[in-house]
Amino acid sequence: xxxxxxxxxxxxLPKAGPPIWFMRQAGRYLPEYRALRSQHGTFLDLCFSPExxxxxxxxxxxxxxxxxxxxxxxxxxxxxxxxQDVSFAEGKGPVLPPLENETQLKMLKLAGMTKTLAPVxxxxxxxxxxxxxxxxxxxxAGSPWTLATYMLEGGSSRTFSQTLSxxxxxxxxxxxxxxxxxxxxxxHLEFQIQAGAQAVQLFDSxxxxxxxxxxxxxxxxPAGRIVQTLNARHPAIPVIGFAxxxxxxxxxxxxxxxxxxxxxxxTPLPWAIRQAGGKVTQxxxxxxxxxxxxxxxxxxxxxxxxxxxGKAHIFNLGHGILPHTPIAHxxxxxxxxxxx
Amino acid sequence: xxxxxxxxxxxxLPKAGPPIWFMRQAGRYLPEYRALRSQHGTFLDLCFSPExxxxxxxxxxxxxxxxxxxxxxxxxxxxxxxxQDVSFAEGKGPVLPPLENETQLKMLKLAGMTKTLAPVxxxxxxxxxxxxxxxxxxxxAGSPWTLATYMLEGGSSRTFSQTLSxxxxxxxxxxxxxxxxxxxxxxHLEFQIQAGAQAVQLFDSxxxxxxxxxxxxxxxxPAGRIVQTLNARHPAIPVIGFAxxxxxxxxxxxxxxxxxxxxxxxTPLPWAIRQAGGKVTQxxxxxxxxxxxxxxxxxxxxxxxxxxxGKAHIFNLGHGILPHTPIAHxxxxxxxxxxx
Numbered sequence: 001x002x003x004x005x006x007x008x009x010x011x012x013l014p015k016a017g018p019p020i021w022f023m024r025q026a027g028r029y030l031p032e033y034r035a036l037r038s039q040h041g042t043f044l045d046l047c048f049s050p051e052x053x054x055x056x057x058x059x060x061x062x063x064x065x066x067x068x069x070x071x072x073x074x075x076x077x078x079x080x081x082x083x084q085d086v087s088f089a090e091g092k093g094p095v096l097p098p099l100e101n102e103t104q105l106k107m108l109k110l111a112g113m114t115k116t117l118a119p120v121x122x123x124x125x126x127x128x129x130x131x132x133x134x135x136x137x138x139x140x141a142g143s144p145w146t147l148a149t150y151m152l153e154g155g156s157s158r159t160f161s162q163t164l165s166x167x168x169x170x171x172x173x174x175x176x177x178x179x180x181x182x183x184x185x186x187x188h189l190e191f192q193i194q195a196g197a198q199a200v201q202l203f204d205s206x207x208x209x210x211x212x213x214x215x216x217x218x219x220x221x222p223a224g225r226i227v228q229t230l231n232a233r234h235p236a237i238p239v240i241g242f243a244x245x246x247x248x249x250x251x252x253x254x255x256x257x258x259x260x261x262x263x264x265x266x267t268p269l270p271w272a273i274r275q276a277g278g279k280v281t282q283x284x285x286x287x288x289x290x291x292x293x294x295x296x297x298x299x300x301x302x303x304x305x306x307x308x309x310g311k312a313h314i315f316n317l318g319h320g321i322l323p324h325t326p327i328a329h330x331x332x333x334x335x336x337x338x339x340x
Numbered sequence: 341x342x343x344x345x346x347x348x349x350x351x352x353l354p355k356a357g358p359p360i361w362f363m364r365q366a367g368r369y370l371p372e373y374r375a376l377r378s379q380h381g382t383f384l385d386l387c388f389s390p391e392x393x394x395x396x397x398x399x400x401x402x403x404x405x406x407x408x409x410x411x412x413x414x415x416x417x418x419x420x421x422x423x424q425d426v427s428f429a430e431g432k433g434p435v436l437p438p439l440e441n442e443t444q445l446k447m448l449k450l451a452g453m454t455k456t457l458a459p460v461x462x463x464x465x466x467x468x469x470x471x472x473x474x475x476x477x478x479x480x481a482g483s484p485w486t487l488a489t490y491m492l493e494g495g496s497s498r499t500f501s502q503t504l505s506x507x508x509x510x511x512x513x514x515x516x517x518x519x520x521x522x523x524x525x526x527x528h529l530e531f532q533i534q535a536g537a538q539a540v541q542l543f544d545s546x547x548x549x550x551x552x553x554x555x556x557x558x559x560x561x562p563a564g565r566i567v568q569t570l571n572a573r574h575p576a577i578p579v580i581g582f583a584x585x586x587x588x589x590x591x592x593x594x595x596x597x598x599x600x601x602x603x604x605x606x607t608p609l610p611w612a613i614r615q616a617g618g619k620v621t622q623x624x625x626x627x628x629x630x631x632x633x634x635x636x637x638x639x640x641x642x643x644x645x646x647x648x649x650g651k652a653h654i655f656n657l658g659h660g661i662l663p664h665t666p667i668a669h670x671x672x673x674x675x676x677x678x679x680x
Contacts, residue, residue, distance in 0.1 A: 156498075158496075158498055160628075161628065161662075164626070164628035164629075164632070165628065165631075165632060168628065168629055168632035168634070168636055168637075169632050169634065171636070208548070208585070208606065209606070210606065211605040211606060211626040211628070211629070211658070212605060212606055212607060212608045212609070212624070212626075213626070213629075213640055213643070215606075215608075245548070245585075245587075245606075247585075247587030247588055247606070247607070248587055248588055248607060248608060248611055249608075265551040265552060266548065266549075266550065266551060266552055266555075266585075266587070267552060267587070267588065268552050268555075268588060268589075269552070271588055284552070286504070286551040286552075286553070288500075288501065288504035288505065288508065288551070289504075289508055289551070289553075291505075292504075292505060292508035292509050294508070294509065296508055296511070297508075300553055303553070318551070322501075
């Protein structure tokens with residue numbers, strides 16, 4: 001029984017076409033998710049209930065037979081594990097009391113994090129035991145820069161003004177935060193691997209908001225530290241780096257040591273493949289096009305299949321699946337990719 | 341009396357160093373602007389009062405002696421001129437009743453637009469008469485894609501879901517809107533040139549939100565149509581194209597016919613200069629760094645001066661100046677650029 005995702009991540013080409021999974025494939029567009037969600041309290045309660053998180057992780061596998069399951073969790077479990085409050089207001093995204101000074105920053109503690117996050121690792125172990133060998137299990141974490149933006153802005157941001165203000169005006173404290181987060185990400189991914197994750201993805205979701213002179217400090221250096229540490233400790237576990245908006249920095253991002261590169265929807269795929277220099281690529285179907293459907297969706301799927309023909313590529317979206325995505329569109333893409 | 345901005349746009353290198361102006365240099369960070377603003381009704385009232393718009397345009401020239409004045413106006417005067425309501429809620433950005441169907445789209449009328457926008461052209465004529473020959477006067481417009489996002493989303497957006505939904509699900513209607521807007525932009529820039537604008541800038545502010553398969557349709561084709569029409573009619577008037585977030589598409593954007601390329605803060609400037617293939621560049625100092633100040637600001641200014649040494653480059657920000665920017669920081673940058 002082969003595992004097509006892991007085969008591809010090792011650089012070989014599965015005979016039956018590219019492996020396929022979708023970012024945020026376990027989530028709100030699925031009625032079985034919404035049913036289970038309504039029985040639980042907060043979103044974090046759900047993330048920290050191993051049985052529920054396992055069940056949600058398995059839902060899209062049962063329904064669609066994706067080649068990989070990604071553990072149902074959230075990148076903000078790390079700030080939570082470090083001692084910052086995190087909540088999710090329905091339809092409004094995450095809310096955190098923003099870190100306002102260095103005293104608050106120093107109150108974050110790495111020491112107890114993996115104990116607080118133990119339910120995530122339990123969920124991974126449960127899921128691994130229930131998946132068949134054909135389906136890979138992916139663990140993940142947010143990147144230090146991306147986590148820092150939520151922790152300093154107090155949630156999602158359009159301008160990242162607090163984060164950039166820290167970076168420019170309190171550079172030592174900001175660097176200390178990035179360092180702490182890099183250690184936290186390493187530990188969190190390490191525990192996920194020990195619990196059964198067979199590959200891990202680093203979500204550098206806001207890499208595109210980093211001004212050029214800060215890019216090495218905020219994105220490349222932390223990513224390098226994380227991936228090199230993991231590669232040294234777990235040489236068999238591939239790391240997928242997804243620096244959304246990295247644009248012209250994609251090649252440098254890959255050179256930090258990633259085994260595979262996630263490609264967002266804005267990046268021309270043939271260009272990205274050249275920049276990846278032989279690394280595995282993943283992406284870049286537009287989630288809005290998946291939600292829209294129709295002949296343009298078919299054409300885009302065909303274009304990706306054609307552009308990645310003969311390359312080690314993982315079929316995926318350029319960002320997370322949207323809550324209003326019709327299930328029929330997901331089924332159509334799967335069919336097209338598998339019969340392509 | 342020479343005009344350093346226009347010299348640079350013609351590709352020659354002014355002896356006294358690069359010309360300098362800042363996007364949104366006429367605005368809220370200036371106490372004289374805030375004083376004048378408080379005496380007027382709505383923000384659009386201000387844009388449509390030729391005397392006030394002229395005075396605001398001149399304020400930063402008097403205070404700082406920038407090498408160019410950009411007419412005080414807003415990109416959303418075009419939807420207003422086409423018949424869509426536009427208002428500005430204090431601190432919340434623009435609000436428009438979003439276009440919801442093709443009937444509403446068909447109610448937009450180009451015919452009366454330049455009559456409605458006549459006060460903008462009057463403001464330009466007034467300003468031109470009051471500027472000395474050393475200071476260039478720049479006109480501007482938003483790009484069709486960027487205008488379409490405001491018109492379809494009803495304001496600023498983080499996801500552009502309505503716009504992308506139109507693009508994918510009503511492609512003919514969406515193309516008709518882009519075509520209408522391209523014509524509107526051409527007319528609006530044409531009238532600004534006739535009133536005295538010596539260069540024009542096209543603000544493709546949301547180019548970075550366009551998924552790759554739509555980039556030609558939404559960004560390259562409209563830009564090419566606009567710039568080629570203007571170049572044919574007014575060969576002496578340079579066009580600066582500023583496609584924020586264009587990233588790896590920068591070279592293609594320049595090839596649509598621009599005389600100069602605005603570079604955002606996320607793009608490595610040496611890379612952008614190579615991609616520009618001899619075209620004039622403009623940018624890319626981070627406005628957050630300008631607001632932060634300190635030694636990092638000095639270093640960034642020096643880096644830009646060094647990277648653009650011997651090239652035709654216009655010193656500017658990578659995006660608009662922020663309202664909380666201290667005036668002393670603007671003065672410091674001007675001094676450093678001029679004595680650099």
